[in-house]
Amino acid sequence: MTLEEYRAHLLNDLNGLRHLGPGVDVSRRLVAKLRFERLMHGSSRAREWFERDPADFTRAFQAYRAAVPAKAWFPLEEARDFTAWLEDVPRGTP
Amino acid sequence: MSSSTDVGLLLAPDETWFRLLAPLLDDCDYYAVTPETLWMQSGDEIVSNGYHRAFLDLKERTGRPFVAHSVGWSPGGASADRRALWAERMRADHAQFQFEWWTDHLGLAEVEGRVLSLPLPLPMTAEAASVVRTSCIQASKIVPVVGVENSAFYFALGNMLDEPAFLEDALGEDGVLLLDLHNLVCNAHNLGFDPRAWLERMDLGRVIEIHVSGGGLNEAPWSAGMHLDSHDTSVPEIVWDLLAEVVPECPALRGVTLERIEGSVGPTDVPVLRDELARVRAVVS
Numbered sequence: 001m002t003l004e005e006y007r008a009h010l011l012n013d014l015n016g017l018r019h020l021g022p023g024v025d026v027s028r029r030l031v032a033k034l035r036f037e038r039l040m041h042g043s044s045r046a047r048e049w050f051e052r053d054p055a056d057f058t059r060a061f062q063a064y065r066a067a068v069p070a071k072a073w074f075p076l077e078e079a080r081d082f083t084a085w086l087e088d089v090p091r092g093t094p
Numbered sequence: 095m096s097s098s099t100d101v102g103l104l105l106a107p108d109e110t111w112f113r114l115l116a117p118l119l120d121d122c123d124y125y126a127v128t129p130e131t132l133w134m135q136s137g138d139e140i141v142s143n144g145y146h147r148a149f150l151d152l153k154e155r156t157g158r159p160f161v162a163h164s165v166g167w168s169p170g171g172a173s174a175d176r177r178a179l180w181a182e183r184m185r186a187d188h189a190q191f192q193f194e195w196w197t198d199h200l201g202l203a204e205v206e207g208r209v210l211s212l213p214l215p216l217p218m219t220a221e222a223a224s225v226v227r228t229s230c231i232q233a234s235k236i237v238p239v240v241g242v243e244n245s246a247f248y249f250a251l252g253n254m255l256d257e258p259a260f261l262e263d264a265l266g267e268d269g270v271l272l273l274d275l276h277n278l279v280c281n282a283h284n285l286g287f288d289p290r291a292w293l294e295r296m297d298l299g300r301v302i303e304i305h306v307s308g309g310g311l312n313e314a315p316w317s318a319g320m321h322l323d324s325h326d327t328s329v330p331e332i333v334w335d336l337l338a339e340v341v342p343e344c345p346a347l348r349g350v351t352l353e354r355i356e357g358s359v360g361p362t363d364v365p366v367l368r369d370e371l372a373r374v375r376a377v378v379s
Contacts, residue, residue, distance in 0.1 A: 006217055006251070007202075007205050007206065010214065011206065020250070020251070023285070026316065026317055027247075027248045030248070034211040035209075069207075069208050071207055072135075075134075076135045
């Protein structure tokens with residue numbers, strides 16, 4: 001596999017790599033977990049929402065992940081992206 | 095650093111960790127730091143956070159050396175914009191911390207501006223090795239001694255016993271290796287190979303630093319029974335065994351660093367970590 005082909009799989013949430021074993025899904029979840037942790041560190045609003053209603057927050061976070069590519073490396077950046085997404089979403093505000 | 099092999103601790107940017115482990119800091123010869131944990135976003139800029147000052151104070155107070163172990167340089171490739179930001183920050187940090195060497199994780203932690211944070215494996219090809227080599231050469235213009243760590247991966251693009259040859263190619267003439275023994279143990283467990291066979295294939299003359307840490311099986315169904323490189327438990331015996339075996343085989347080894355993640359340290363862990371630092375010292379001396 002060339003690097004270009006591989007990068008395309010990574011940009012597609014590793015979907016084309018599942019034949020490589022269960023570790024592909026584990027990696028996807030760890031990437032999501034790291035994004036969740038960034039958001040928890042960066043946004044008191046998200047943190048309070050998660051503590052108050054984990055199931056509702058998890059649904060919102062999954063929708064956020066699906067809608068907004070991860071561009072943030074730092075917690076405050078992630079919080080800014082999350083807030084901007086919430087403002088564009090008709091429902092889901094805490 | 096001294097001419098012998100020193101003992102270090104990876105500093106965690108966490109108030110509780112720092113308070114509890116403060117008495118152990120004097121047991122170390124050097125400190126390792128993940129530079130990104132000392133940075134924060136401010137508008138379009140990356141600036142220092144409060145831990146940056148705290149760690150600099152530690153350096154000034156103790157006079158002990160620091161080494162850098164980043165996560166976002168992404169030797170397998172990164173966007174030009176992010177690379178430029180990281181280079182600028184690393185240059186500023188190196189001016190203050192005077193890092194003895196700088197390592198990052200083998201793999202891709204970012205793809206075309208998409209942040210993964212978790213280093214993902216690379217195809218073990220000449221093309222990918224060339225990208226890593228070029229990244230290391232760029233980094234060596236900031237910190238002269240640069241290398242990569244064998245990362246923990248949960249899938250592989252090829253036979254993991256080919257990874258030592260890939261690393262050799264990727265490190266080029268001057269790159270150094272940070273040998274993470276817990277990563278090796280995780281990979282061996284998860285991807286089904288013998289860690290000693292991997293070590294036999296690796297040129298251990300490349301090793302400048304060794305990491306020891308713990309982690310373990312996650313009971314959540316999503317982890318598929320895999321051994322996670324979570325750094326949240328004490329160092330397992332298999333890692334101690336491998337450490338004792340490889341240290342005499344690493345002629346350029348300068349430090350062995352203990353890692354323990356923030357959030358996993360309580361008062362009862364302090365004596366455990368003190369014993370682990372003492373055990374590392376016993377092995378290297």
